[in-house]
Amino acid sequence: MNVHFSSATDLHATPQDFFDRLDAEFGFDLDVCASPENAKCTIYFTKEDDGLSRDWTGVVWLNPPYGREIGRWLRKANESVKDNGATVVCLVPARTDTNWWHEYVIKHEVRFVRGRLKFGNAKNSAPFPSAVVIMRPGQGV
Secondary structure: OOHHHOOOOOOOOOOHHHHHHHHHHHOOOEEOOOOOOOOOOOEEOOOOOOHHHOOOOOEEEEOOOOOOOHHHHHHHHHHHHHHHOOEEEEEEEOOOOOHHHHHHHOOOEEEEOOOOOOOOOOOOOOOOOEEEEEEOOOOOO
């Protein structure tokens, strides 16, 4: 199985056409979890920048690592909406049975992705469903 869908990595590069449709709707200012190779915005935070320790403002794109740290990223997204007035749009696995889903996702607008995404340069679709979570000021936090 492709390394992008194994436990060898928790990073899943957002498909460009999928991002472009959301960017046309939201007009993103900041990608808070990126690498120079997969950044979706001109302004972005890399692992070395430690996006979890930075302020998120404006309209934010978040495609977090899908491993054990995902809850920390979604908690930060909620805090950024509440404390900074940011709008945060998140691409996450649709893991509706997890604590992080019930703690940070369910109270926001959720759009389930039809079918399975192909992340990065993968030949195969992801083995899990995805969802887009829209966190807006004054809603759900």
